[in-house]
Amino acid sequence: MCRTDYPVYLQLRDRLWDWIEAEQLSSQQRLPSERELSERFHTTRVTIRQALAQLEAEGLIFRSNRRGWFITPERLRYDPSRDVGFNRYVIEQGFRPRTETLFKQLTEVPPWLAETTGLAVGAPIYHVFRRRYVDERGLLVEHNYLNPARCPGLLGESTDLSIWQMLRDKYDLRPEHRDIEIYPLALKGQEAEALNVNQGTAGLYIQRLSHDQDGEFLELDREYWLHDALKIAVHIGNRH
Amino acid sequence: MCRTDYPVYLQLRDRLWDWIEAEQLSSQQRLPSERELSERFHTTRVTIRQALAQLEAEGLIFRSNRRGWFITPERLRYDPSRDVGFNRYVIEQGFRPRTETLFKQLTEVPPWLAETTGLAVGAPIYHVFRRRYVDERGLLVEHNYLNPARCPGLLGESTDLSIWQMLRDKYDLRPEHRDIEIYPLALKGQEAEALNVNQGTAGLYIQRLSHDQDGEFLELDREYWLHDALKIAVHIGNRH
DNA sequence: GCTCCAATCTGGTATAGACCAGATTATGGG
DNA sequence: CCCATAATCTGGTCTATACCAGATTGGAGC
Numbered sequence: 001m002c003r004t005d006y007p008v009y010l011q012l013r014d015r016l017w018d019w020i021e022a023e024q025l026s027s028q029q030r031l032p033s034e035r036e037l038s039e040r041f042h043t044t045r046v047t048i049r050q051a052l053a054q055l056e057a058e059g060l061i062f063r064s065n066r067r068g069w070f071i072t073p074e075r076l077r078y079d080p081s082r083d084v085g086f087n088r089y090v091i092e093q094g095f096r097p098r099t100e101t102l103f104k105q106l107t108e109v110p111p112w113l114a115e116t117t118g119l120a121v122g123a124p125i126y127h128v129f130r131r132r133y134v135d136e137r138g139l140l141v142e143h144n145y146l147n148p149a150r151c152p153g154l155l156g157e158s159t160d161l162s163i164w165q166m167l168r169d170k171y172d173l174r175p176e177h178r179d180i181e182i183y184p185l186a187l188k189g190q191e192a193e194a195l196n197v198n199q200g201t202a203g204l205y206i207q208r209l210s211h212d213q214d215g216e217f218l219e220l221d222r223e224y225w226l227h228d229a230l231k232i233a234v235h236i237g238n239r240h
Numbered sequence: 241m242c243r244t245d246y247p248v249y250l251q252l253r254d255r256l257w258d259w260i261e262a263e264q265l266s267s268q269q270r271l272p273s274e275r276e277l278s279e280r281f282h283t284t285r286v287t288i289r290q291a292l293a294q295l296e297a298e299g300l301i302f303r304s305n306r307r308g309w310f311i312t313p314e315r316l317r318y319d320p321s322r323d324v325g326f327n328r329y330v331i332e333q334g335f336r337p338r339t340e341t342l343f344k345q346l347t348e349v350p351p352w353l354a355e356t357t358g359l360a361v362g363a364p365i366y367h368v369f370r371r372r373y374v375d376e377r378g379l380l381v382e383h384n385y386l387n388p389a390r391c392p393g394l395l396g397e398s399t400d401l402s403i404w405q406m407l408r409d410k411y412d413l414r415p416e417h418r419d420i421e422i423y424p425l426a427l428k429g430q431e432a433e434a435l436n437v438n439q440g441t442a443g444l445y446i447q448r449l450s451h452d453q454d455g456e457f458l459e460l461d462r463e464y465w466l467h468d469a470l471k472i473a474v475h476i477g478n479r480h
Numbered sequence: 481g482c483t484c485c486a487a488t489c490t491g492g493t494a495t496a497g498a499c500c501a502g503a504t505t506a507t508g509g510g
Numbered sequence: 511c512c513c514a515t516a517a518t519c520t521g522g523t524c525t526a527t528a529c530c531a532g533a534t535t536g537g538a539g540c
Binding site: 010053054057058059075081176177178179180181182183184185186188199200201202204211227228230231232233234235236237 | 250293294297298299315321416417418419420421422423424425426428439440441442444451467468470471472473474475476477
């Protein structure tokens with residue numbers, strides 16, 4: 001269509017970007033439908049979808065299953081090395097947090113968990129599965145595995161707020177040592193469904209293994225974030 | 241093709257996964273061509289490409305521009321909070337590192353860098369752009385911005401090894417405070433070209449802003465990693 | 481005003497083909 | 511044997527079309 005040797009879908013990406021800027025579309029606002037865009041830019045739906053996927057990878061737009069394309073909100077800043085609850089740092093940044101507990105149960109330690117934590121296979125373990133929202137967009141799901149010996153009766157409490165705060169206030173437990181793992185992955189299966197995204201959507205995995213002041217296993221936390229939802233920010237050093 | 245209500249490309253993903261396991265394909269080995277796969281699995285190239293893209297997102301395979309699909313090597317473990325050089329921790333994990341300096345120059349602080357570092361716009365700054373390999377696969381490109389006042393003559397040295405080590409040994413500078421930012425992004429432009437991947441390939445961005453023991457700006461490091469290349473692993477706490 | 485259901489709109493999946501550009505391989509001449 | 515060139519193979523891009531399933535909307539009936 002144009003004379004440069006740039007592929008069409010990348011040209012469309014640029015034009016869509018400019019169009020979004022020009023229209024001043026703001027967070028969570030919906031784009032025109034793919035069919036409408038493909039007409040407007042004189043191309044096919046397949047090609048416009050390539051351009052949209054490009055902008056999605058860049059984090060400018062996101063899709064909501066069969067509802068349309070929307071402008072991605074600003075990334076949430078997150079410091080996994082601090083033990084500040086989700087609700088608190090979301091509010092601090094001017095957003096509205098919400099947490100849903102999808103299930104919580106007492107179960108038995110499976111082999112992979114035994115390997116990670118050093119617990120015995122088959123030992124009792126609390127398992128909490130939660131979904132967290134910011135401004136009514138589900139950004140992550142989270143599995144918490146807790147040692148029932150250290151926090152008996154925890155499942156009886158509400159888990160819609162901070163588990164850490166509960167551990168600190170009710171059980172006098174504080175994470176002293178922490179092993180953190182972070183890597184990009186594709187959201188699949190249970191996690192993709194719970195976040196209502198397509199299988200294979202880009203995500204970020206954050207795992208935190210915490211031991212308390214006595215060196216006992218305290219918690220394993222496995223978080224699955226949307227790739228465009230957060231920016232990890234950590235400060236290392238004595239004073240600020 | 242099958243009776244489940246699972247999409248074909250996800251079934252293909254599973255069958256490809258099984259096939260790769262069965263064939264015992266190992267790191268960096270090439271898959272059959274897309275045309276061959278689409279015949280073998282009785283589908284079209286478009287659909288097989290969807291399945292391949294799925295496995296790519298999951299990090300099992302990667303593509304090399306117009307050469308084919310290959311098995312992804314194991315992720316490199318990386319701790320951005322420590323000041324251990326790239327070459328050293330790659331070797332420690334049993335891989336072969338290599339670094340290419342794509343360019344190095346004395347330039348002037350642009351506005352965005354001034355904002356990040358607190359330096360004055362137009363002040364002199366060293367800029368080094370490098371590409372790093374593990375077992376001959378380019379995994380990341382890296383921009384280093386260094387304060388010439390603190391390390392005069394640095395550009396005269398070879399930058400194919402550890403810059404940190406040079407700062408420590410030759411200039412007696414050690415990073416005391418560090419602000420780290422990490423987030424997923426799409427590799428574009430210069431970074432995508434240098435890594436020889438398509439525009440929009442998933443990547444991970446790691447930025448490190450370092451100040452030395454005197455509180456002076458020391459270095460800004462901007463790393464662009466392939467999304468499947470690394471696993472960040474950090475330990476926080478007193479002793480191990 | 482409400483509920484329920486049908487029509488409609490959305491993105492998601494899939495087919496069948498075509499051509500291009502870069503990478504690799506085969507070939508032929510020196 | 512080496513080297514240059516041609517043929518071939520690879521993934522990358524693009525068109526045109528079709529149907530599906532879930533989400534939304536609009537209207538009929540209460």
